[in-house]
Amino acid sequence: MIPPDQKAFLGRIRQALGHAPHESRNGSHLFMQGPSREELQILERYRQRTAKDREELLEQLMEAAKPVHLCVRRLPDPEAAGAAIAALVQEKAPEPDTVKQVVAWRHGLIDGLDLHLLPEQSAVRVHRTPPLDPLMDPARRHAEREAQRRAIAKAHMGVTAADFCMADTATLVLRARPGQPRSVALLPPVHVAVITLDQILWDMKELFALLRWEARFAAQGLSRYMAFISGPSKTADIEATMVHGAHGPREVHLFVVASAPGRLQYVGQRSTFSALTK
Amino acid sequence: MTQLHPETYREAARKAIGDPVLQKALAGLQARFGRGAAEAYRRLPEGPHLRHTAHEIRERAVAHLDVLLERLAEKIRQNGGHVFFASDATDAVEYCIKVARRHGVRRVVKGKSMVTEEIDLNEKLAAAGIDAVETDLGEYIIQLAGEKPSHIIAPAIHKTRYDIAELFVKNMGIPYTTDPPALTRAARKALREEFLAADMGISGVNMACAETGHITTVSNEGNIRMATTLPRIHMAFMGMERIVGRLDEYEILLRLLCRGAAAQTMATYVSYTAGPRRPEDSDGPEAFHLVVIDNGRSRILADPRFREILYCIRCAACLNVCPVYGKIGGHAYGFAYSGPIGAVVTPLLTGINRARHLCQGETLCGACMEACPVAIDLPRMLLALRETLAYGDAFWKTTPANPLEGLAFKVWSRLTANRRTWECFLKAAALGQRLFPKKGNRLRRLPPPFHGWTRKRDFPSLAPETFLARWRKNEIEVAKDIP
Numbered sequence: 020m021i022p023p024d025q026k027a028f029l030g031r032i033r034q035a036l037g038h039a040p041h042e043s044r045n046g047s048h049l050f051m052q053g054p055s056r057e058e059l060q061i062l063e064r065y066r067q068r069t070a071k072d073r074e075e076l077l078e079q080l081m082e083a084a085k086p087v088h089l090c091v092r093r094l095p096d097p098e099a100a101g102a103a104i105a106a107l108v109q110e111k112a113p114e115p116d117t118v119k120q121v122v123a124w125r126h127g128l129i130d131g132l133d134l135h136l137l138p139e140q141s142a143v144r145v146h147r148t149p150p151l152d153p154l155m156d157p158a159r160r161h162a163e164r165e166a167q168r169r170a171i172a173k174a175h176m177g178v179t180a181a182d183f184c185m186a187d188t189a190t191l192v193l194r195a196r197p198g199q200p201r202s203v204a205l206l207p208p209v210h211v212a213v214i215t216l217d218q219i220l221w222d223m224k225e226l227f228a229l230l231r232w233e234a235r236f237a238a239q240g241l242s243r244y245m246a247f248i249s250g251p252s253k254t255a256d257i258e259a260t261m262v263h264g265a266h267g268p269r270e271v272h273l274f275v276v277a278s279a280p281g282r283l284q285y286v287g288q289r290s291t292f293s294a295l296t297k
Numbered sequence: 298m299t300q301l302h303p304e305t306y307r308e309a310a311r312k313a314i315g316d317p318v319l320q321k322a323l324a325g326l327q328a329r330f331g332r333g334a335a336e337a338y339r340r341l342p343e344g345p346h347l348r349h350t351a352h353e354i355r356e357r358a359v360a361h362l363d364v365l366l367e368r369l370a371e372k373i374r375q376n377g378g379h380v381f382f383a384s385d386a387t388d389a390v391e392y393c394i395k396v397a398r399r400h401g402v403r404r405v406v407k408g409k410s411m412v413t414e415e416i417d418l419n420e421k422l423a424a425a426g427i428d429a430v431e432t433d434l435g436e437y438i439i440q441l442a443g444e445k446p447s448h449i450i451a452p453a454i455h456k457t458r459y460d461i462a463e464l465f466v467k468n469m470g471i472p473y474t475t476d477p478p479a480l481t482r483a484a485r486k487a488l489r490e491e492f493l494a495a496d497m498g499i500s501g502v503n504m505a506c507a508e509t510g511h512i513t514t515v516s517n518e519g520n521i522r523m524a525t526t527l528p529r530i531h532m533a534f535m536g537m538e539r540i541v542g543r544l545d546e547y548e549i550l551l552r553l554l555c556r557g558a559a560a561q562t563m564a565t566y567v568s569y570t571a572g573p574r575r576p577e578d579s580d581g582p583e584a585f586h587l588v589v590i591d592n593g594r595s596r597i598l599a600d601p602r603f604r605e606i607l608y609c610i611r612c613a614a615c616l617n618v619c620p621v622y623g624k625i626g627g628h629a630y631g632f633a634y635s636g637p638i639g640a641v642v643t644p645l646l647t648g649i650n651r652a653r654h655l656c657q658g659e660t661l662c663g664a665c666m667e668a669c670p671v672a673i674d675l676p677r678m679l680l681a682l683r684e685t686l687a688y689g690d691a692f693w694k695t696t697p698a699n700p701l702e703g704l705a706f707k708v709w710s711r712l713t714a715n716r717r718t719w720e721c722f723l724k725a726a727a728l729g730q731r732l733f734p735k736k737g738n739r740l741r742r743l744p745p746p747f748h749g750w751t752r753k754r755d756f757p758s759l760a761p762e763t764f765l766a767r768w769r770k771n772e773i774e775v776a777k778d779i780p
């Protein structure tokens with residue numbers, strides 16, 4: 020059933036374009052039925068990518084990261100990434116709360132960082148963001164959601180993974196999934212993202228080709244909500260002076276660890292609730 | 298707050314030219330961004346020609362708007378979102394208020410959106426008892442000052458840090474400081490509370506993609522992500538033309554948008570929204586509404602002379618290079634849209650006669666067309682608008698702006714059509730000009746109705762004898778050695 024507001028509206032457009040108001044126009048030629056030749060080449064390049072290519076991509080990423088103030092570091096393994104996060108936690112002053120609080124996604128790679136060890140080293144609270152049970156009583160679910168929101172709003176650091184990172188523009192790509200609230204990358208003044216080397220892509224063309232046609236990514240497509248993040252939040256609204264941390268994070272750190280396909284990739288690829296809760 | 302009035306163009310422009318602070322800010326803005334966009338187009342891997350590809354993409358999208366919008370609406374509804382098609386400003390505002398009331402909304406946070414300026418949403422929400430807070434830092438400053446934005450992407454360029462310091466001290470009670478980082482921090486704190494307390498977030502739409510069923514919003518501050526993530530309800534307003542068919546087409550336009558708007562390769566935040574959160578998601582709005590707005594656009598669509606203006610992606614690149622905007626600033630245009638885009642689209646949306654000064658004020662220098670990421674021929678449309686004003690136009694219900702002008706040109710064409718009358722006229726004029734004050738061989742003042750021309754400059758006087766007359770008397774020396 021097409022609502023009346025839509026019918027009249029689209030009818031006006033059709034008339035303006037010289038068609039009958041109720042004519043149903045065939046639009047199939049406007050959309051893709053399969054990958055274009057260019058996309059096929061891009062997909063091929065992605066599949067053939069060697070370790071050396073990956074290093075090149077990382078180099079390009081580091082170059083592009085400089086002007087947007089994204090701090091990229093290469094680390095050997097998740098353990099080292101965990102240690103680097105611990106060092107950052109030490110270094111950064113708590114804000115907006117007076118106690119240091121870290122909030123981290125529920126995600127295979129992040130789970131492997133051993134962030135639960137942090138409190139032992141210093142007076143830091145670590146919050147995790149488990150997916151909500153859709154079968155749970157709505158009132159309880161609401162309470163849990165609110166609790167997560169409060170924790171995220173108080174944290175001085177948010178730790179997330181990412182689906183991809185585009186080397187060309189130093190852009191992190193985050194798709195929505197249960198257990199991975201988008202505000203973790205948004206509210207805390209410091210955002211740390213951890214990815215594996217094989218998640219670095221060349222550019223937006225490659226990203227979109229994968230999201231459209233590569234089966235394991237295309238299933239979720241762009242998802243309900245996808246975010247591109249290129250460095251910290253910025254503004255130049257006061258006399259054109261560049262200031263970081265207008266609303267979102269003041270600092271964004273990206274830790275790139277070596278790929279470990281067997282252990283780390285599983286969570287990123289599945290999006291259903293049951294796959295995420297054990 | 299000021300209401301729209303494109304009719305005060307001349308007066309407002311004069312005031313702006315006399316304002317040294319604004320002049321400095323405008324010059325700085327144009328120096329920073331003006332050439333940056335063109336440079337950024339040149340560095341595109343495909344080269345600057347990509348602008349023309351983008352033009353074709355927009356042309357195709359606008360020619361199939363009905364198909365694309367239908368597809369977008371279908372996809373968003375499949376994801377549990379709502380889509381409303383508003384034929385005019387009243388429809389759109391009423392829908393917003395209805396939804397707000399149904400959900401018991403009291404506080405609204407807004408991301409920057411020109412189309413909500415166009416429909417005057419803030420004032421109307423306020424009248425309905427709903428507070429809407431602008432959250433883009435520039436827009437926030439403007440709102441505190443009770444003004445309207447003067448640039449599409451840099452709304453507060455006409456404010457100095459001293460103005461802003463005073464505003465913040467008065468409104469937030471912070472200690473006086475003129476340090477931009479400190480001022481930004483104060484705004485961050487105040488606005489963070491607004492974000493967390495708001496029931497509804499309102500955003501615009503930079504571009505929608507029909508194939509995937511997403512709307513996208515672009516920002517550098519992250520305020521739009523906040524406004525569309527934290528409140529219970531997200532309502533996005535979109536001019537009906539802001540859509541493309543496919544993801545690969547979208548990709549080209551996004552790259553050009555970032556370059557045109559701020560000479561960036563990618564804005565800091567680009568968000569793709571396809572619907573509300575699901576029950577198992579930790580955050581995101583529980584309800585998502587998209588309001589697609591016509592408000593005069595289908596009329597533009599129906600006229601092939603002006604359809605091209607619907608290809609615009611509101612990047613503001615044309616403002617940053619326009620010599621007229623660079624002097625008179627955004628407020629003179631008297632409506633949400635300023636600069637060359639405003640000079641074309643405002644008359645079409647609000648009435649050509651009413652906003653005639655806007656299209657008459659531009660210089661037709663063509664800089665805007667070169668800066669436009671989708672290569673829109675703005676000068677052509679400025680001329681077409683002037684044509685409707687010169688002769689009247691039934692479709693746009695314009696009446697000739699100045700009937701005497703037509704008469705004057707008729708007389709002129711008679712004068713010039715005949716050698717004899719023309720020579721008589723020149724003789725008479727050469728004699729007649731002696732009556733007017735002169736400086737060197739220039740006239741200081743012309744008689745009405747031409748006196749406006751000499752208010753700021755002198756008019757070259759006629760030589761006592763014409764070239765032809767001297768030629769006939771063999772007074773003109775011709776170089777002999779012309780090969």
Ligand code: SF4
Pocket residue numbers: 557608609610611612613614615616637638665668669670671672673675
């Ligand atoms: S007319 Fe072109 S340059 Fe001006 S705002 Fe629109 S897209 Fe940008």
